[in-house]
Amino acid sequence: MDLPTTGQVPRVNTDRIEEMGVEAPTKQRPLLQVTGVNKTFGSVHVLHDVDFAVYPGSVTSLIGDNGAGKSTLVKTIAGIHPRDSGTISFNGEPVDIQSPKDTADLGIEVVYQDLALCENLDIVQNLFLGREKLHRGLLDEQAMEQAARDTLASLSVRTVKSVRQLVSSLSGGQRQTVAIAKAVLWNSKVVLLDEPTAALGVAQTKQVLDLVRRLAEQGLGVVLISHNMNDVLEVSDRVSAMYLGRVVADVPVTPATTREFLVELITSGQSGDVGTARASAAEGVESPQGGTDV
Ligand SMILES: Nc1ncnc2c1ncn2[C@@H]1O[C@H](COP(=O)(O)OP(=O)(O)OP(=O)(O)O)[C@@H](O)[C@H]1O
Numbered sequence: 001m002d003l004p005t006t007g008q009v010p011r012v013n014t015d016r017i018e019e020m021g022v023e024a025p026t027k028q029r030p031l032l033q034v035t036g037v038n039k040t041f042g043s044v045h046v047l048h049d050v051d052f053a054v055y056p057g058s059v060t061s062l063i064g065d066n067g068a069g070k071s072t073l074v075k076t077i078a079g080i081h082p083r084d085s086g087t088i089s090f091n092g093e094p095v096d097i098q099s100p101k102d103t104a105d106l107g108i109e110v111v112y113q114d115l116a117l118c119e120n121l122d123i124v125q126n127l128f129l130g131r132e133k134l135h136r137g138l139l140d141e142q143a144m145e146q147a148a149r150d151t152l153a154s155l156s157v158r159t160v161k162s163v164r165q166l167v168s169s170l171s172g173g174q175r176q177t178v179a180i181a182k183a184v185l186w187n188s189k190v191v192l193l194d195e196p197t198a199a200l201g202v203a204q205t206k207q208v209l210d211l212v213r214r215l216a217e218q219g220l221g222v223v224l225i226s227h228n229m230n231d232v233l234e235v236s237d238r239v240s241a242m243y244l245g246r247v248v249a250d251v252p253v254t255p256a257t258t259r260e261f262l263v264e265l266i267t268s269g270q271s272g273d274v275g276t277a278r279a280s281a282a283e284g285v286e287s288p289q290g291g292t293d294v
């Protein structure tokens, strides 16, 4: 994976994709497409024939109640959980994802809710952990510091005083920002964010949501998992709703999309003509407990 020397968040290079003889992804053509994915843990069938698509330059929110399968889907895409069946395509080509390294090599990065940052290391050390930049066999501290500063600047992050600050001294929102910066530092094309605002206050949530929008404006395909429907409506271009392990709706967000519509999809798997709750209900699966912040 190449480290962008300018520190700019890379755009999806559609010219190069076209040169490679592959149809370039567009807002209509997914960058990442999951088709018919099933995942079981022992005898528990968690993902049922899941279809899910991520478009470049778009924010797709993945919504669903506690236990609906959102994190499992993300971890299956990330190569943490092997899937039982189904395909994952990137740029229209099926890809063989066996491990998180395969996903990272494709330019797919995941920010997990627990963030996996090291508190006792500073921002630069965290950003480059395991992928340190070397110069003549030694750590190239200057280049890493500059790239860290450039990346935060390109994401319009202004609240972090120094890239040499320890992560333990950062607020929750700043940590989330560092985790997102770490994900986009590596030529990423798709970023999956699992509940990035769950633990944040109002101002910090706004900062992270602004950042989510900026990533999409820079051409990335962004997936946002959130239980807050106001946030979802504010930043999303599309919404995929999961209910008891199935994707029951994949709809664009328009000015007419309401919070009530999304909440109904989450709680009953159906709203008006949209959704397929009946298939799940017929299986007699117990309904999950509520956890939606509405
Ligand atoms: N490693 C695992 N082993 C066994 N079961 C699991 C495992 N991971 C998840 N599950 C089960 O899969 C189902 C979906 O869990 P998942 O974490 O994907 O839900 P979620 O939609 O992310 O929920 P939340 O909104 O609470 O984060 C749950 O019933 C959960 O208990």
Ligand SMILES: [Mg+2]
Binding pocket: 070, 071, 072, 194
């Ligand atoms: Mg989850």
